[in-house]
Amino acid sequence: MISKLRTRTSFLAGPYALWVLICTVLPLLFILYYALTNDNGHFTLDNFTAIADPIHLKSLWLSFQVAIITTVICLIMAYPAALILHNLKISNKSFVVFLFILPMWMNFMLRILAWQNILSNNGILNNILKFLGLGTIHILYTKSAVILGMVYDFLPYMILPIYNSLSKINDDIVEAAADLGAKWHTILFRITLPLSKDGIISGVIMVFVPSLSSFVVSNLLGGGKVLLIGNVIEQEFTLARNWNLGSGLSIILMIFVLLSMSIMNNEDDAGKGGMPL
């Protein structure tokens, strides 16, 4: 009876299975089809080999650099924050967790534009620096500004999974180590860090992938001077109207993402530790 019921209940996933087939799998086949054909619908591999074009290769390499730097900075900033949040002795931690998500309710594009105000040559940051007698910096429309924007945008995606994995650690283990005389750094490096590995991996993936492929932040804070692979693909679809080439480059980007991920992640069920509230 129960097992029959189980089989019947599993059909509840039917509509979603159909949805996945039509809206997730089929579109990927479409993009593959476009990538493998030219304007006239004839088979070609040109859209893939186009990545060897120096301009494309350069933007892919630049994207890779930006994504790696963004991910590392996010990790360095997020881990202590997640640790502090975890150790907070207040009853309502979820309130603080929400404070990390709340900025997302203000339009993302406007927030990035506000960074233009902060970073520009006569901007808020430079005025503060001048006031403190520290001179000025000119980082708007450079790679650094793009990285800063991405770190800003993706930091919550790093903090939350790490925080989640920290909450799963049994406090008794940490206490036992302390009782046995372990110093804080021993506890951190021998217990907490290894046990929060899943969260770190999820966080790294959730930051690395979007920063590898973003084109808006680089448009707004790079001022068109920082051409990432995302920008190249966007331009193929909107300005150049070469959908086939755009699809080919998208597939290359996808393969690149999958490769980087399979290197980082073998055991973690990515996404699972992702963003639960």
Added chain:
Amino acid sequence: MKKIKTATSAIYMAIIFLFLYAPIFVLIVLSFNDSMSRTVWGGFTLQWYANLPFNDTIMDALFTTLRITICSSLLATVLGTSAAVGIHHMKKHHAAIMLGATNIPLLNADIVTGISLMLLFTRFTSLGEFSVVLAHITFSVPYVIFNVLPRLQSMSDSCFEAAMDLGASPAYAFYKVIWPELIPGVLSGFLMAVTMSLDDFTITYFTKGAGVNTLSTMLYTELRKGIQPELYALSTLLFLLAFVMLLIINFKSRNQEVKNEN
């Protein structure tokens, strides 16, 4: 020693929050700025708030955004919750396939998801608000599933079976035993879907047709013309609304805790 540690922690968190909220302060200040320029302070004004309801471009985009967000997150929640229940009862390897497919939109780059959906939609239907809703459902459902599924997995089957043994029909047993346990997961999944849909730019950008604009895509197309200051007013209001809601939820759950303790 402990004091130093607490102080360092507090300062560190303050810096992180300053970093996260600095642009938001800038935008709130700009919403009261009596100047069309983003860089000059022209004195205090409330005119952008007063003009807001009469700015058709912005109000249109706002309503489009809301329609898309509400439709897509409601549908995604229904689809995702029923999918999670189904997947939970599947044979292991079937469930693994489903979960793998569910991970695709989460792990794929937004630009690739957006483009692939655009290629599909242009072939079978036209681009418009409808296609954006379909696209938003596609990337929201995984968040719902991954919020609901852990709830199901942490539940034991015996209560459900006991209810059935005592003569409850499967539907009644589900409603009385499993559903109450699922609600928090369903709610947080819904909230994630709303947040992701509101904040999305890339996928909307590629799947919207000409003439359809959400707040994000409108902003992007009008960047060169300069930003209408009413937008600062609108986003300040939206942000405050979210903040107040958060405070209310926080206050309520704290009250509940106190009640539970008594």
